[in-house]
Amino acid sequence: MVAYIVRRSVMLIPILLLISLVSFAIIELPPGDWVTYQIENLRASGIELNEDEAERLVKMYGFDQPAWKRYVRWMRGILFKFNFGWSFQWGKTVNELLGERLPLTLVISISALIVSWIIAIPIGIYSATHQYSVLDYIFTFFGFLGLTIPTFLLAMVLAWYIFKLTEFAPLGLFSIEYMDEPMSMEKFIDMLKHLVLPLIIIGLNGTGALIRVMRGNLLDELKKQYVITARAKGVNEMQLLFKYPVRMSMNPVISTIGWILPGIFSGEVLVSLVLGLQTTGPLLLRAVLAQDMFLAGSIVMILSVLTVIGTLLSDILLAALDPRIRYSAAAAR
């Protein structure tokens, strides 16, 4: 098992290198860079820059050097100083920017994830064991609703309704009166009130999908011979259900942890935009729009790295849970 983890981790190194190259390339690909974007902006607002000044800007930010040099400089910063570079747009380091936004992002994403698991897994199990019952149809109906309604639409409609009914605007993280206040009990409660809506929206969306996955997996497993064998031993139905088919049907859910990890980091871009939440999602969007290359590149790279690490975590978890995977891995070694 330890050898398996070590082997998989070593295999990550070339993949990570490739990811960093691709992230950098994506940023470099579109024509123009941050400086030309700035010069255009200044021109558009009527300020004419002379050639010298433009060149000075280019030199200052190192855009006169070849791309591979900029890449090496960037990577050196990340690897040795954990410094992801400078955001031109915000005038801050990328580390600072992410540090400001990550806590909120993580709180929203992780609690939405927990909410959706707590709701979806029991419902999925119930739906599968009571297939075509009235409740199954009701859950299926709402599951599909949750799955198909775009989150940004739900966010807009619900935010408007809540404002209409209660005069409370569930936008941003704090109400205006608390915006510049120091943290207090009232401000904290105000924040929680603002968090309820995004949690429900993001959570419901994941819940719909997870109910379908859980129900489908479990239905497949319930028909399997080993379930009948266990029943033929006289095992109590509840014990049987959780010991055998539910455990088996969790495998595909566990294998999706690899995609959940980057999702936690980026947050729901659209929901955050609509509800004005300062998570990392809108940050990435604005960075890409403005060709704020180090910020955008860093976020893209962190997301990719998290995907790779998440996949590794999934594989390790699966190997721990499923002896067949464990043994085939040992055989491959």
Add this chain to the structure above:
Amino acid sequence: MSDTGRGDLLLEVRNLQVHFYLFEGVVQAVNDVSFDVHRGRTLGIIGESGSGKSVSAQSVMGIVPSPPAKQLAGEIRLHRATPDGGIETVDLGRLDPRGQEYRDVRGGEIGMIFQEPMTSFSPLHTVGDQIGEAILLHIPDSTPQSARERTVDLLRRVGIPRPDRAVDAYPHELSGGMRQRAMIAMALSCDPALLIADEPTTALDVTIEAQILELIQELQDDLNMAIIYISHDLAVVGGVADEVMVMYLGLVMEHADAETIFDEPLHPYTRALWQSIPKIDGPLEQLVPISGNIPNPFAVHKGCPFYARCTERIQGVCDESPPPVLEPRQGHTVRCFLYADDVDLASNGATGD
């Protein structure tokens, strides 16, 4: 089970009727099936796919999926031994299949071996865990430690090499034959009075099949256990069964002791079956397949369900009303008009009495 001798009545199934209510229609999987099972003896059930042989056995176990299946009629009386040495009778058909009482019978009084050794065990749990589970459920005062010891003993008894290591093996680490042996160990783990074997060797190759059959018979002699052996393989049933029941579309067509039914089959369907298998010791003969196909399972038959394929059918009789169950000889029943008193038998070459 001290004072219960060989040949004592263990299980009586009477007029069992199980239908499946599917979206496409009703499948009359089992229609009026009756049989007895005696301690220490083997009842073979022969039939093609869809004949209702497995559903009959699953009904005894109480593991027919319901819905869509429903037991409409019939009794399944089990004469079980009580701890004080007496015999009590329970009608399994009336028990809640998920209730405590039925669960005590299932895996305790009655063990079952299935067709697919590859999928019969959960791949996530060790063989020992899954066999031990049955022991912990049914053997009073057992502990995980004693269950493990008993499991190792059982694995040794069914001929698995190095049982003390096999107990911790996962199912995928065992070969098909070994897995079926482990399956037998599981079915026998609580000394059942009745073992139901539902095509236990169908998925195995012929040499392994012979070993498994031999093992089952050995264990039967040791434990004085009754066996219901289900198969579509006539030769296998002929080798293991004391009495044989031939089923077709949910009906028992013929029922007699093994020797009689193979030597002097009465029902045209049984005779057709016998003609469709090669004989090793006899002269070379042309094999005669049964013409036609098994009818659509949703079809409802006014007369005999075998009418369309029967070579000895009597038009206007067999297709008009359901054939009666007759007993032309002591202990030999057949569901066919050919043996009714008012039908001339001589022209059909049958040996009635």
